[in-house]
Amino acid sequence: MRREDLEAARDRVIPDVAAGGLRVLFCGINPSLMSGATGHHFARPGNRFWPVLHLSGFTPRRLRPSEQGELLTYGLGITNVAARATARADELSDEEFREGGRILTEKVARLRPRWLAVVGITAYRTAFDDRKAQIGPQERTIGETRVWALPNPSGLNAHWTAATMAAEFARLREAAADGLAG
Known part of the structure; x- marks a missing residue:
């Protein structure tokens, strides 16, 4: 994709992949310029969301990002804390994250997924004003919806490998499956 195409995607909003009653609603930080240009979540080639989603079961x-609509058949969906596409997450202000957290809370209350999974601990901490949050299940709930903070699948997040990230995603998958049995 040409640089001009990516720059033209700046500040674009891409639609959520969501429906009521999902098992897990994954929540990214915000769309990349590649996502803005293609209209597909986690579209940047170095992003590990799609491989990790599969590796975790x-x-x-x-x-592929272009197959994002298939997620609904598995009871999964995608949204973002901040809606607008940027080159880097650090282009977003803390106020945008906090407003995104308010909007996300309303969306989750309306859609009522079993779990909200925020991919990016720093985004979670800022959006929900929870500076001490760690990766994993959170005390916070939104109505009946439980909340889980996952590592950011960006290729820039070198602290997590695809394997260690997949293990954390699998912990959530197991918790979501356990919830279905009860």
Whole structure:
């Protein structure tokens, strides 16, 4: 994709992949310029969301960003804390994150997924004003919806490998499955 195409995608909003009653609603930080240009979540080639989703057992095969609509058949969806596409998450202000947290809370209350999974601990901490939050299940709930903070799947997040990230995603998958049995 040409640089001009990516720059033209700056501040674009891409639609959520969501429906009521999902098992897990994944929540990214905000769309990348590649996502803004293609209209697909986690579209940047170095992003590990799609491989990790498969490695963790959420999907039976590795989906491409263009197949994001298939997530709904697995009871999964995607939204973002901040809606607008940027080159880097640090282009967003703390106020945008806090407003995104308010909007996300309303969205979750309306859609009522079993779990909200925020991919990016720093985004979670800022959006929900919870500076001490750690990766994993959170005390916070939104109505009946439980909340889980996951590592950011960006290729820039070198602290987590695809394997260690997949293990954390699998912990959530197991918790979401346990919730279905009860």
